Amino acid sequence: MRVRERLGISEHRQQQLTRVMELCLVGIFFVGVDRGNLGIMINSALAFAVTLTPAVLKRDYGIPMDAGLTLWITTAVFLHAVGTLGPYQNVWWWDHLTHLLSASLVAGVGYATVRALDSHYTDVYLPPRFMFVFILMFVVAFGVIWEVTEFAVSGLASIVGGSAVLTQFGLDDTMLDLVFDTAGGLVTALWGTAYLTDVTGALAARLDARMQGSE
Known part of the structure; x- marks a missing residue:
């Protein structure tokens, strides 16, 4: 049984929660406009754009994106x-939660x-144990790239005298971020892959159709 079923959250309720957060993102953008804070505006605008991605994937590419995903x-x-x-600066655990x-x-x-x-190419076989390790290594590698990007953006902002869109809070915080990145990858590796079965099947089918169309 999936987590949302255990919690008794209906599909309609999930959709409502998604819409409320999307509206809040629009509100956060205008808070940034009111404060003249470019970081808030850019982050909220990008976040809103990401929330539209599931609908685009489902409409244009036939990738099943249910309400839970x-x-x-x-x-x-x-x-x-x-x-x-403000929570990034004022709530010590907020950064760890988002990571x-x-x-x-x-x-x-x-x-x-x-x-x-793996499903598309018959000559490729990836054992479950490899997938578990791959997920963790993939997340850690992405986390390192993200931390380097944060450092570069913060450094550039200090040089040009502007406000940083991304902020780094020191080496200790960076190491903790990587720990929580690994924890997030572990959560997906242990429990999250079941939610992605339909997505992987649709991606494999799309690869098969593209291969057949090119022959």
Whole structure:
């Protein structure tokens, strides 16, 4: 039984929660406009764009994105945008929570893509144990790239005298971020892959159709 079924959250309720967070993201954008804070505006706008991705994937590419997956994605980017309003600076665990959720999404993307390739190519076989390790390594690698990007953006902002869109809070915080990134990948590796079965199947089918069309 899936987590949302255990919690008794209906599909309609999940959709409602997603819409509420999308509206809140629009509100956060205008808070950024009112404060003249470019970081808030950019992060909320990008977060809102990400919330539209499931609908685009479903409409244009036939990738099944159910209400639970959409809510998962929306929650991760919504909490990140909320963090730019102050919780990142004032709530010690907020950054760790967002890294945990974001890492679980990154792990999901990596898993779905590689599993689809595994299903599509008959001469490729990826054992379950390899997939488990791959998910963790993929998330850690992405986390390192993200931390380097944060450092570069913060450094550039200090040089040009502007406000940083992404902020790094020191080496200790970076190491903790990577720990929570790994935890997020672990969550997906242990429990999240079951939610991605339909997605991986659709991706593999699309690869098969493209291969047949090119012959």
